[in-house]
Amino acid sequence: MTVDILFPFYGDVELMKLAVQSVRQQSDPDWRMVVVDDGYPDASIPGWFASLGDDRITYLRNEVNLGANGNYRKALGFVEHELVVVMGADDIMLPNYVAWLVDRAARFPEADVFQPGVFVIDENGAPSRTLVEQIKDAYRPKGRGPRLLRGEKLAASLLASNWLYFPSIGWRAERITAVGFREDYHVVQDLALVLDIVRQGGSLLLDDTAAFLYRRHSGSDSSVKALDGVRFEEERRFFYQMAEEMAANGWPKAARTARAHLTSRLHALTLLPKAALHRRTAGVRNLGEHLVR
Structure with missing residues (x-):
């Protein structure tokens, strides 16, 4: 084949x-x-x-x-x-x-x-x-x-x-x-x-x-977007959309998991010190927003 x-x-x-x-x-x-x-x-x-x-x-x-x-x-x-x-x-x-x-x-x-x-x-x-x-x-x-x-x-x-x-x-x-x-x-x-x-x-x-x-x-496209916090803007939008679609599918557990997106938020937390160290002001702001929302 x-x-x-x-x-x-x-x-x-x-x-x-x-x-x-x-x-x-x-x-x-x-x-x-x-x-x-x-x-x-x-x-x-x-x-x-x-x-x-x-x-x-x-x-x-x-x-x-x-x-x-x-x-x-x-x-x-x-x-x-x-x-x-x-x-x-x-x-x-x-x-x-x-x-x-x-x-x-x-x-x-x-x-x-x-x-x-x-x-x-x-x-x-x-x-x-x-x-x-x-x-x-x-x-x-x-x-x-x-x-x-x-x-x-x-x-x-x-x-x-x-x-x-x-x-x-x-x-x-x-x-x-x-x-x-x-x-x-x-x-x-x-x-x-x-x-x-x-x-x-x-x-x-x-x-x-x-x-x-x-x-x-470290030079991958996703790594760069992660440090600037850009990828998390997309992730947040994605998870909220998935929460809606999973709920419409009759899958409440999957919907709750999408709304919480805990590991994505924890990932943002691990990147905050590095973004601050490199003075990525926009990155710190984006990462912080993703963490608390």
Whole structure:
């Protein structure tokens, strides 16, 4: 079964090359990759892709920068097969990823979203275990082996703390293309997508089998937005909207969890000292507002 690997790109070129090569090293060679370059200013990139001589890889370059959300939505337009991955441009697929996804999709036909086991690395490729990882581990549903999750219990769990690693997730094409990314979110669009699928009756397969290396580094777009407090303005709007939608769905526990958004507020609290130290006045104000509201 051919797996579509969508690869929206804008960022570190050397890390991007490592990510692409990790796909080419898959034990299951039945995949196609569509690279959607959002106009990153490096003239060597098209030539590098051409030098690979791999007809499974299609390289496209946007004439106008669309931003992360716009580029994700554009990439979804290139889906052709039943299984899809929207891969991060600085992450690493372990050699078993495609084989893992194909196997789990066949074994669990009722699953729409597939989360493998993930190791987290830093910008230098070293193992990383930040406070974010510790919180994700604490909230991730307990159990061993592949297990299906669905309904209000799954929604409430994700709203309490998003323990998923979006670039590592596999998707049923019919689900992700039918739902798509919400246009008005630029930081939490991944969580919004999963919750929209869950609200519509979809299910998630959570597996312990390690198949992906997720890269977390201080220079990421979400990290910068977090220190300025910008991401929390969006998160606050998102959680209040989710509270309304979960209540309309007849899921009171999920609605209460969204309204409280406790871990998001605690995250803002942990960033306050750093924002103050760097004299990010607007960041301190935004973080403080998110904490108390």
